[in-house]
Amino acid sequence: MGMSTAYYLTLQGKRVLILEAGIFGAGASGACDDMILFQSKKPGINLELAFESLELYHALNVDLKHDLGFENYGGMVLIKDQKELEIMEEFVQQQRMYGLDVVMLDEKEMRKRQPHISSRFIASTYSPMDAQIDPFHVMYGFFHVAKNLGLEYRKKTPVVGIEKQGNGDFRITTQSGEVFEATQVVNAAGTWAGEIAAMVGENVPITPKRGQIIITEKIPMVGETNLWSAEYLVSKLRPEVKTEISEEHKALGLGFAFTRSFGGNYLIGSTREYAGFDTRTTMEGVNAIVKQAVSYIPLLKDIHFIRAIAGLRPSTPDGKMILGEHQDVPGFYTASGHEGDGISLAPITGKLLSDMMCGAPSDSRLEELSPVRFADVKGEQVQ
């Protein structure tokens, strides 16, 4: 979010300094599974902004003069029983009314596109729109152009204090004692955005949801598309419906996601765990992902996985990002809380925020994303 916002701000002629606490892509960007996924999104502002973000990616793929690893394999959500089928049919219908190009496939059509999946699946969805992009290349593309437009980038420079001064400007202090002054500050600290907001007395309720992912060696295409399972989606859409998910998998928040990455490795995930700010992978998590993957796509049993990664999704109480200026601290903006949609929504977030900061007419759709809605709400307490 920081790099995207910096890019769009420098395009509008602003002088921008990024103070990065860790290294390049140290937060969620570095643990992301690359997906610009439409099918998982409930109709509403998230889906609408994802459409706009995809348009921006098409433009950026040209404007940034850098290969962003954009691929458009499309995606299928695998369905294993009648109950899931009914719920997914209804969900697909809603998404279609919202303009998403998505259809239901019967078993025969599903197996034509995905011949290697387990016999347990009875149907699937299919959307040609689901796409993907490499987060490091996106960040690097933004960085490279913005740097030529004057962006200053400091890594390993954690911010320890932000003070609003009498003249309205901000005084920002870093861990090493350096001090910077700015008229506007963007809090794009992802999962750690609550900590930064607290420095100016504001409430940004972000709860980390850990996601573990395993990465395979490079292998040929498995079927035509990327894959997800309906199981997790259904448990989110209709929590009252009884599912056969084991307690262990429930605690891990295990869902199935299978993405062919830039370079030919597959990224297979993932978990959604409440583990505080712990970014380690666990044997239980990796084990569960591996077993699930083999049971869904049996030919994977002889494939190697070469790495397991984990990162924290910044989640909000209402599942929508936090974007905009803080009413009580003029000039202080937050862009966080994208949960698993960071890579999908990064360009549109940066674009909308830079427009706001440069005084563009306000966009009434964005009111529901404003940090004002959480001014008095406390985040879920973790640990």
Added chain:
Amino acid sequence: MSDEVKDPKDVLICRCEEVTLREIEQAIDEGFDTVNDVKRITRAGMGLCQGRSCSKVIARIIAQRTGKNIEELLQNSYRYPVRPEKFKIFDEEESHE
């Protein structure tokens, strides 16, 4: 590509991902001056061997180019699996129990 490397900058430092010395030096010169940074920019170390040999070479190149301490550069996080594992290993583990 012929076997003979004409320009020493074209030598492959990361063989798994085919990353050349030139690409690594470019990244370092842009300020990406840790092994992890170079990996994120160039993919060096993201391949099958997960940087088991090239990460030390990259640390040395960074040290030579930036004057940083090599010991400091070699500190890197190792995560499970330390070697590529077959997916079926977990099923096999259970059948032995």
